[in-house]
Amino acid sequence: MTRPNLVFPVITTTWCLVFLKAGSSSPPPTAPALPPSNPCIAHERDALLGFKAGLQDPSNYLASWQGDKCCEWEGVVCSKRNGHVAMLTLQYAGIGGKISPSLLALRHLKAMNLEGNDFRGEPIPEFFGEFKNMQHLTLNDANFSGLIPPHLGNLSKLIDLEVTSYTDGPKLYSTNLAWLSRLTNLQYLGLDGVNLSTAFDWAHSLNMLPSLQHLSLGNCGLRNAIPPPLHMNLTSLEVIYLSANPFNSPVAVEKLFWPFWDFPSLETIDLESCGLQGILPEDMGNSTSLVNLNLNFNDLTGLPTTFKRLSNLKLLYLAQNNISGDIEKFLDKLPDNGLYVLELYGNNLEGSLPAQKGRLGSLYNLRISDNKISGNIPIWIGELTNLTNLELDSNNFNGVITQFHLANLARLKILGLSYNTLAIVADHNWVPPFKLMIASLKSCGLGPKFPGWLRSQDTITMMDILNTSIADSIPDWFWTTFSNTEYFVLSGNKISGVLPATMNEKMAAEVMDFSNNLLEGQLQKVPENLTYLDLSKNNLSGSLPLDFGAPFLESLILFENSLSGKIPQSFCQLKHLEFVDLSANLLPGPFPNCLNISQAGNTSRADLLGVHQSMMSNIIMLNLNDNNLSGTFPLFLQKCQNLIFLDLAFNRFSGSLPAWIDELSTLALLRLRSNMFTGEIPPQLTKMKELQYLDLAYNSFSGTIPWSLVNLMAMSHRPADNDSLSYIVYYGWSLSTPHVEAFMFANVGPYNFEESGPDFSLIASVTNESLLVVTKGQQLEFRSGIIYMVNFDLSCNNLTGHIPENISMLTALKNLNLSWNHLSGVIPTNIGALQSIESLDLSHNELSGQIPTSLSAPASLSHLNLSYNNLSGPIPYGNQLRTLDEQASIYIGNPGLCGPPLSRNCSESPKLLPGAIDEDKSLSDGVFLYLGMGIGWVVGLWVVFCTFLFMHRWRIICFLVSDRLYDRIYLHLTTIRASFTKQSGRN
Structure with missing residues (x-):
C-alpha cells in the first residue's frame, strides 16, 4: 500500500521571491535611522536608567547603559536634530521583568522594538498608549500575556503595530478591536497568535483603517465569517494573512471571499488551514492584481472558470485539499502568464501530465506529489530550465526517467520521485548539470549497480534511496562525496561492504539508516553528530565499539545482526539515548551496571553521575530480547523514569523481580518471556x-497471582491513540528531520514464539511499518493497531492458589493466558465481564467446579482452552461458544464435564455436588490402602517364623551370618573412631 508522502516541506522558494517583489510579503514600514547625537538630555537619561532598574538582564545586554552619553548606549537612538531619544531597539536582548512608567519621559519616542524578549507573562503596560509620537511599536513574541490594552488606540500616529504571540504559555487576547478604528494612519497590523475568538467585530474595526496595507491575523481563533460592511474602506490593502483560523462552515469560502475581490491593490492572500470547503467563487476572477494565493490545507474541491483572469498570479498553493478530476483539465484553468510556484500535493488528481508544457514553462517549484497521476514522465520536464524543486512522489507514474529528462535542469536543488514505478537510467559516467540538496528516490529503480551520477552530488544534505534495487558494494567515493550529508536512508537494498573506521572524523551525518542490507564487519566509531543509527538486519559481527563517539545519539537500532561480546560500559555514557533495540544478536553476559561510576575511566564523579542520571531519565524504549544476556533484573532501570517499552524476553536473566519495579510508572509494555x-x-x-x-x-515464578490486579488501570479501559504505547508505535512514522519527513521507525525487533499455545506477543520487526503478532495459533500482522493490544500472560510458571475474582475488572483484556501452572479453585463466576477478550487459555491447571455460564457472554471471544483441569458439570453452550473451532479439544482432560459438544450426556450420571466424586474416591482409596498393609504384614511375619521353626539348619546358618556381620561392622567403626581420636590429638 502506498504511504502518504509528506516528504518535503512547503518551500516558498527564495528563487521565486527574487523575481517577485509584489508577490512577497511587504515588510513593515520602518522609521528612518537616526544617527545618535553625543549630548544626552538628563531627564531622558534618568528615564532610561529607571527603565533599566526594573528589568532583568541575565545576558548583561545593557552593560553599556552607564555614564552620561545615553545616545551611545546599546539600543538607544537619538534624533540628530534635537538630541531626544527617538528609538529603542532592544529586540532579542534577553531582557525581562517589569517595564517602568519612567519611559513616559521620552516624549519624542517614535519607535520601540522589544521583540523576542521574555517578560514572563507580564501584561502590556497601559501607559504605552500615552506615547503620542509613537509610529512603530513591535512587541512580537516577547511573552506578554493578558488583555491587549485598548489604550493603544490613542497612538494616533502609529504606522506599524506588531504584537504577535506565538510563544508557549499564557497568551495575549482581545475581546473587542474597536480601539483599532482610531489608528487611521496604521499601515501594518500584525496580531498573529493573539486570541480574538470573542472579538466578533473584528472585520468592521479593520474596515475603518483606510491606510492599512498589510493585515496579519494568523492563528487568532477567528470563527465568524466576514460580514458585509456598508462600504469598503480598505482600498490600500495589499497583503492578507488569515491562516490557521477555524473558518469551517460549509459556506465559509463564500462568506470569506466576497470582499477580497474588490480590493484593487490586493497582491497576497493567505488562508491556509482555515477549514474552507467547496469551489472557489467566480468573483475571484476580479482580483487581477493577485500575485500570491495560499489555500493549502483546506477542503476545497476546485477552481472557478474565471481563474484564468488572474493574469498576475505567480505563486499558487493548493496543497492538501480535496481537488479531484483530470490533472490536464485542471492545468487548463490556470492563467497563461506563467506561474513560478505550483503546489498541488495531497489532492486526488488523476490522469496523465499533458504532452506539452504549456503554461508551466516558467515554473521554479512544481510539487504534485501524493495524488493519483499516472503515465510516463513527459520529456518536457527537462525544458523547465528554471526548476529548483521537482516533487512527483507518491503517484502512479511509471516508465523510465533518463538523463535527458534532467539534462537541462541546472538549477535543480530538490528531486522527489519516491513511491512510483520508475526506473532512473543514466550512463555510469554521466555528470548532471545540477547540484542537489535533497534527493528522495525511494522505491525507484536505481540498481543493480550503485548509481555513478550521484558521485558529483557532494552538496546533498538529505538522501533517501530506500528500496531502490541496488545490489552492489559501497563505492570508495561514497564516504567522501557524502561527507557533509546529514541524512542517509539506504535501507532495503543489497548493499555490501564494511563501514569505514573514519566515519567519526569525516562525516557530518545526523541520521543514518542502512538497515536491511548486507553490510558486514565490526561496527566502528560512528559520526560525532549522529542522533539516529539504524543498522538492523545486516551481517555485522564482533563487539560493540568501546566508544560510540556520538554523544548526542538518541536512537540505536541494531537488531538482527550477529553482534557478540559484552555490552561495553561506555554504553552508559550515551546520555541522550531514548530508543535502543539490540534484539536478536549474540550479546552475552549481564547488562552493564550504569550506576557503577567506578568503571568510567577518567570521567569525574560529578560529570559521570550527571551522564547516568540523564540517560536514565531519557530512555523510552529498551529492547534486548533474543540474546544470551544474564544476571538479575538490570538495576539501572530503576532510574529510567520515562521508560515505556521494556523487552528482555528470550535471555537468561534470573532472580526475582525487584520491589521498586512500580517506580517505572510510565511502562506500558513489559515482556520478560522465556527467562x-x-x-x-x-x-x-x-x-x-x-x-x-x-x-x-x-x-519459574511461584506463589499466587496478586489480588490487586484492579490497579492495572490501562487494562481496564480501551487504549486510546494518545496512550503511552502509541508514542512508541508512531515514533518512526512521524519523526522527521528538517525539510524531510523520514521513515525512521523505532523497530521493536523480531520476537520468537513457542508453538505450545497462543502467544499474544510482538514477534517481528517493524521495518515495514508493521508488527507480527501470534494469537490463537496464527501469525497476524499488526500496524498502528498494536497500540490497542492488551495482554496478560503468566503461562508456564509455577503459580499456585486461586485465580483472583477481580481479574474480571480488566475489561480491556484481549488475551488472558494462565495455562501450565498449578492454579486451583474455581473459574471466577463473572469471567464473562471481560468484554474485549479474544483469547482465553486456562489449560493445564488444577481448576475445579463448573464452567461459569457468563463465559458465553463475550462477543469477541474466538479462542478458548480449558483442557486438562478438574472441571465438572454441564458445559455452557450458547452465544459465542457455539462459534468456536475444534470445540471438543477445548474441554479435553476434564472427565467430569458433560453435555455438548462432548458426547457424554449429563443425564447419564448422578448430579453430584462439586467435589463429591473426588471425596468418595478418596475415602475408598484410603480403606483399601490400610486393609492391604495389614494383610501383607501378617502374611510376611508368618512365612519367616514358620520357616525358622521347622528348618533347624537354616535357623543356625542365619544366626551365624548375623553374628559375623555384626562383628565386622563393630570392628570397622572402632578403627575409624581410634584414627579420628589420634588425628585430633595432633592438631
Missing part, C-alpha cells in the same frame, strides 16, 4: 497504571 526469573510476582507490579501489555510466560 529464568524466580520468586513471587511482586504486588508492586499491579501499581503500574500505564501497563497494558504484561508477558511473564516461561519463567
